[in-house]
Amino acid sequence: xxxxxxxxxxxxxxxxxxxxxxxxxxxxxxxxxxxxxxxxxxxxxxxxxxxxxxxxxxxxxxxxxxxxxxxxxxxxxxxxxxxxxxxxxxxxxxxxxxxxxxxxxxxxxxxxxxxxxxxxxxxxxxxxxxxxxxxxxxxxxxxxxxxxxxxxxxxxxxxxxxxxxxxxxxxxxxxxxxxxxxxxxxxxxxxxxxxxxxxxxxxxxxxxxxxxxxxxxxxxxxxxxxxxxxxxxxxxxx
Amino acid sequence: xxxxxxxxxxxxxxxxxxxxxxxxxxxxxxxxxxxxxxxxxxxxxxxxxxxxxxxxxxxxxxxxxxxxxxxxxxxxxxxxxxxxxxxxxxxxxxxxxxxxxxxxxxxxxxxxxxxxxxxxxxxxxxxxxxxxxxxxxxxxxxxxxxxxxxxxxxxxxxxxxxxxxxxxxxxxxxxxxxxxxxxxxxxxxxxxxxxxxxxxxxxxxxxxxxxxxxxxxxxxxxxxxxxxxxxxxxxxxxxxxxxxxxxxxxxxxxxxxxxxxxxxxxxxxxxxxxxxxxxxxxxxxxx
Ligand SMILES: Nc1ncnc2c1ncn2[C@@H]1O[C@H](COP(=O)(O)OP(=O)(O)OP(=O)(O)O)[C@@H](O)[C@H]1O
Ligand SMILES: [Mg+2]
Numbered sequence: 001x002x003x004x005x006x007x008x009x010x011x012x013x014x015x016x017x018x019x020x021x022x023x024x025x026x027x028x029x030x031x032x033x034x035x036x037x038x039x040x041x042x043x044x045x046x047x048x049x050x051x052x053x054x055x056x057x058x059x060x061x062x063x064x065x066x067x068x069x070x071x072x073x074x075x076x077x078x079x080x081x082x083x084x085x086x087x088x089x090x091x092x093x094x095x096x097x098x099x100x101x102x103x104x105x106x107x108x109x110x111x112x113x114x115x116x117x118x119x120x121x122x123x124x125x126x127x128x129x130x131x132x133x134x135x136x137x138x139x140x141x142x143x144x145x146x147x148x149x150x151x152x153x154x155x156x157x158x159x160x161x162x163x164x165x166x167x168x169x170x171x172x173x174x175x176x177x178x179x180x181x182x183x184x185x186x187x188x189x190x191x192x193x194x195x196x197x198x199x200x201x202x203x204x205x206x207x208x209x210x211x212x213x214x215x216x217x218x219x220x221x222x223x224x225x226x227x228x229x230x231x232x233x234x235x236x237x238x
Numbered sequence: 239x240x241x242x243x244x245x246x247x248x249x250x251x252x253x254x255x256x257x258x259x260x261x262x263x264x265x266x267x268x269x270x271x272x273x274x275x276x277x278x279x280x281x282x283x284x285x286x287x288x289x290x291x292x293x294x295x296x297x298x299x300x301x302x303x304x305x306x307x308x309x310x311x312x313x314x315x316x317x318x319x320x321x322x323x324x325x326x327x328x329x330x331x332x333x334x335x336x337x338x339x340x341x342x343x344x345x346x347x348x349x350x351x352x353x354x355x356x357x358x359x360x361x362x363x364x365x366x367x368x369x370x371x372x373x374x375x376x377x378x379x380x381x382x383x384x385x386x387x388x389x390x391x392x393x394x395x396x397x398x399x400x401x402x403x404x405x406x407x408x409x410x411x412x413x414x415x416x417x418x419x420x421x422x423x424x425x426x427x428x429x430x431x432x433x434x435x436x437x438x439x440x441x442x443x444x445x446x447x448x449x450x451x452x453x454x455x456x457x458x459x460x461x462x463x464x465x466x467x468x469x470x471x472x473x474x475x476x477x478x479x480x481x482x483x484x485x486x487x488x489x490x491x492x493x494x495x496x497x498x499x500x501x502x503x504x505x506x507x508x509x510x511x512x513x514x515x516x517x518x519x520x521x522x523x524x525x
Binding site: 083084092110151 | 399402406414417419
């Protein structure tokens with residue numbers, strides 16, 4: 001078992017009066033692909049937002065590489081290597097694809113690896129390479145998702161978190177993107193994936209957390225979770 | 239005939255300065271959705287800054303412009319941290335009131351310090367003769383400087399890392415943060431640049447006409463008209479909008495009394511708001 005790089009400790013968080021997370025805890029081991037699945041509204045996105053600091057946890061801690069980073073501002077966490085590809089892509093719509101990728105590499109650490117990462121993005125997403133000069137907002141949904149993941153890779157992540165990557169993509173394209181993530185993982189990248197597509201996520205991941213009502217309801221190696229009867233009924237429709 | 243041509247040329251020269259002033263307003267709106275009601279006061283401060291650098295400081299007015307710009311930038315960053323930072327992302331009324339308060343403070347202080355009698359900056363540059371008419375040299379120089387500054391801003395926004403970061407924060411602040419862009423600092427810088435530009439526009443106006451601490455108000459209103467012509471939040475459109483407004487002033491001024499100019503301008507403002515709510519020039523904004 002490799003070392004834990006990111007740890008979420010009993011985090012409580014929410015929006016104003018509404019508490020969403022009720023003591024969520026999870027661990028992400030380096031070089032592994034971890035997934036969080038769960039019903040709509042379970043708090044998956046809120047968990048990622050708490051990790052990145054978009055939502056400030058009201059209690060609990062976020063530990064990254066052994067340091068308490070709970071209170072750091074979002075951009076400082078990105079600079080450290082905690083990078084989120086947010087739900088709904090959130091590209092800089094009126095900037096070109098190339099500028100989007102450049103902005104991904106804004107931090108000093110990322111800029112130092114700009115050329116290598118650009119090459120890596122173009123290698124994994126040849127479609128993106130063809131459209132570098134196009135305005136990001138004019139791309140198709142699938143292409144936008146590739147740019148969003150590409151922009152995340154440009155940030156030289158130590159942990160790459162992706163929220164709902166497969167949403168709105170054709171099954172074929174989703175499959176391809178997941179294949180790409182697997183290659184990235186095999187290259188040594190640590191991934192934390194939130195997915196609607198539980199089938200694909202469990203087939204691919206090393207370890208899975210099932211979130212329900214803001215708490216970890218169940219966890220285990222993805223293989224085992226996918227064979228769990230309750231999960232099969234609730235999430236896999238079997 | 240030549241009289242009208244000269245009037246139009248003068249209008250266009252002046253229009254480029256209206257455009258520059260409006261760029262300061264529209265940049266701030268485009269990046270942080272704040273309508274800066276202290277815009278006119280900042281223009282007026284730019285006028286006085288130039289006046290004191292040129293008189294007490296004994297500087298050549300044109301060489302004093304960079305100092306005015308830097309002073310405007312620093313002052314703008316300070317105003318951002320003191321008055322604007324807290325109201326970003328809140329209801330629009332909050333930022334309107336905050337910037338209005340800044341405006342009242344500046345105008346009040348300015349009136350107390352410098353009264354409201356006119357000041358002017360002496361400049362002697364030979365004009366260019368066209369027939370019996372002369373295009374004043376200071377107008378020509380001011381227009382060239384205004385256009386150069388607008389072009390420099392464009393190059394900055396599109397070809398530098400910080401400029402692109404400003405556009406990224408304007409486009410999607412949260413995504414910018416997620417990519418490691420310190421968005422609050424970027425907003426402060428953008429606000430500083432907007433104020434710096436307003437101050438330089440004021441300084442350029444001071445090289446043309448006498449002014450008081452209240453003079454910024456008229457240019458603030460013109461900036462709103464220009465901004466609506468050019469599309470809110472669109473710097474390239476603001477320059478074109480400024481030129482169009484100057485052109486219109488140039489065309490009508492030989493025929494009507496000057497007191498009609500605002501009537502015509504603001505009627506146009508209302509018509510454009512109704513007919514083209516997104517502005518006439520959708521340049522440089524995609525789509
Ligand atoms: N900005 C917000 N303001 C208020 N409530 C919110 C906000 N975002 C999410 N919520 C609420 O928090 C709860 C958890 O939302 P969250 O987005 O974390 O769920 P999720 O597990 O990602 O769901 P989905 O699978 O639908 O994306 C939901 O009940 C939602 O209504
Ligand atoms: Mg979600």
